[in-house]
Each structure stands twice: as C-alpha cells, then as structure tokens.
Amino acid sequence: MSSVADALNAGLEEKELACQRVGCDARYIEAKNTPNCCRYHPGAPLFHDGSKEWSCCNQKSHDFSLFLAIKGCAVGEHTQEKPQKPAPSPNAPSAPQATKVTSTSASDADSVSTSNNGTADCPRCRQGFFCSDHQGPKGVKVAGVMPQKAPVPKTPAADKSAPVEVDPHTEQTCKNKACGVKFKEVDNHDEACSFHPGPAIFHERKKGWGCCDVHSHDFDEFLRIAPCTKGRHSAIET
Numbered sequence: 001m002s003s004v005a006d007a008l009n010a011g012l013e014e015k016e017l018a019c020q021r022v023g024c025d026a027r028y029i030e031a032k033n034t035p036n037c038c039r040y041h042p043g044a045p046l047f048h049d050g051s052k053e054w055s056c057c058n059q060k061s062h063d064f065s066l067f068l069a070i071k072g073c074a075v076g077e078h079t080q081e082k083p084q085k086p087a088p089s090p091n092a093p094s095a096p097q098a099t100k101v102t103s104t105s106a107s108d109a110d111s112v113s114t115s116n117n118g119t120a121d122c123p124r125c126r127q128g129f130f131c132s133d134h135q136g137p138k139g140v141k142v143a144g145v146m147p148q149k150a151p152v153p154k155t156p157a158a159d160k161s162a163p164v165e166v167d168p169h170t171e172q173t174c175k176n177k178a179c180g181v182k183f184k185e186v187d188n189h190d191e192a193c194s195f196h197p198g199p200a201i202f203h204e205r206k207k208g209w210g211c212c213d214v215h216s217h218d219f220d221e222f223l224r225i226a227p228c229t230k231g232r233h234s235a236i237e238t
Helices: 002-014 064-068 106-113 219-223
Strands: 016-018 027-029 038-040 045-048 051-054 074-076 171-173 182-184 193-195 200-203 206-209 214-216 229-231
Antiparallel strands (some): 016 027, 038 074, 045 051, 193 229, 200 206
C-alpha cells in the first residue's frame, strides 16, 4: 500500500499546475516549487478614470495590456489557493437619489415666458412650438428629469363661426397656423392674415403642411414655408 501512495504522490508532484496568484499565472511542478520562484502582486487592481493601478506598488498604466505586463512586486511560492476578494468598504457611496422637480405657479411661469427674451421674433415661439432657446414647458422648472404630464381632459372645440364679444381695440394674438401676429379686431379684414389652413404633417423626418403639400427636412425651414391662404385673423385656436 505504501508503494501505491508513494506513486500517487510522485504523480502529483510531476503534474503541471497553474499558479493562482494575481500577476503570476505561471505553470509549475510542485517538486520544483521554491520560496522565490513566484513573482506576483499581493494587492488588488484599481480602475479609476481610465487609469489602471496596483494598490500594492502604485504602478499604473492607461493601456490595459501594459498594465497586465507590470511585473509583480512580491516573491514567494506558487500556490493553488485563489486570493480572497476584499470585503466591500463601509464608506462605499450609496445609490444616487432621484432628482427633484420643482413646480412654479402659473403666474410665475407666464412672467418668465413672456419677458423680453426675443420670443416675439422667434418663429417657433410665435407659432406655439417648443423652443429650448427661450422657454421650457409652461409652469415647470426642469432639474434633470422631465416630469410626466397628467392627462388633460378633452374639451369640445370652439366654434370659430360663433360671435365672440371682445373690445375691438384690444390687442390679441392670431391663432391661425403659421401666423401668430398681434392684431386688433378693429383692423381685421378678409385678407389681413396669411396662414396654413391644413394640419402640420411630420413623417419620416419630413415636415410639411397638408394644405399645400410643401415639405422640408429642416425644422426651421419648415417654419419659414410661406402661408398658402389669406383670411381674417382669429384669436380662437383651431
């Protein structure tokens, strides 16, 4: 029996093994394993801002291949024991909290959006499209994440033909598409307004008007498409 055990031990000593130390990865035979044959890194690798560094010797590199080629800073015997993973630090940063979104009153939002910031000359603002250069969504200050809008109940469309009592000298804003100019009812007539009666169409990155079949891929060029219809200004949105 002793001869069989000796033969098994001899076989194990001649078997080629892979060293498990970090930074070594050499193959060795146990019979030739000496106290100074292994060169390894006792510390852990650190990765920060594109830099790779060994915590044990502070040697670093931005190239991963060069980082792996850095020679170990400690010597010892080869081993089959895998290095233990470091315990998580108690000072590890916690998960980031959700960004707060603060709301403002409608009066405050109106005072900001209607200030002298060039909105009267901006075709996007004048025609009611969103414009990041002058204003955000009405009544909301954005702090990182846009809030979801609550569903708005549908209301019946106003009858444009119904008479609306208004002071003829009061300045109003025309709601006809592609117009958006200021007017007074006393100066209004059948050819005062140039507008698009058809809807705006957005399809496969093309923007155009359904009434005159003119399209453009650029949004600002789309806003500059000449209106195709004459009529009266209207303060009622259609």
